[in-house]
Amino acid sequence: MDPTQQATGMSNGQSSTETEAENERLRARIAALEEELVETQARANAAVAKWQERVYWLDRWHLDLNALMRRPGASEFRAGLRAFRAVGRAFTRAKRSLKRS
Numbered sequence: 001m002d003p004t005q006q007a008t009g010m011s012n013g014q015s016s017t018e019t020e021a022e023n024e025r026l027r028a029r030i031a032a033l034e035e036e037l038v039e040t041q042a043r044a045n046a047a048v049a050k051w052q053e054r055v056y057w058l059d060r061w062h063l064d065l066n067a068l069m070r071r072p073g074a075s076e077f078r079a080g081l082r083a084f085r086a087v088g089r090a091f092t093r094a095k096r097s098l099k100r101s
Contacts, residue, residue: 047073058065068074 069078
């Protein structure tokens with residue numbers, strides 16, 4: 001293979017227009033992947049910021065959730081909260097269905 005073929009990438013029988021078309025397709029794919037990466041990083045950064053905010057307030061209030069949940073009655077308290085939320089959601093659904101009627 002001569003150096004011209006190596007430099008132009010025509011070693012596998014591709015013409016220069018085919019090579020350019022392939023390069024453009026690959027550049028477009030790289031640009032799309034970079035855009036997807038930026039979006040993924042933005043979502044990850046937002047999630048981290050949200051959880052850092054929660055941790056900040058837990059630290060500020062000197063709350064240790066692990067210690068709190070080990071205390072007697074913690075699981076019963078959580079079950080009560082779940083039941084209360086379920087009743088509230090049922091009430092909200094009923095209210096919405098009455099508004100539609």
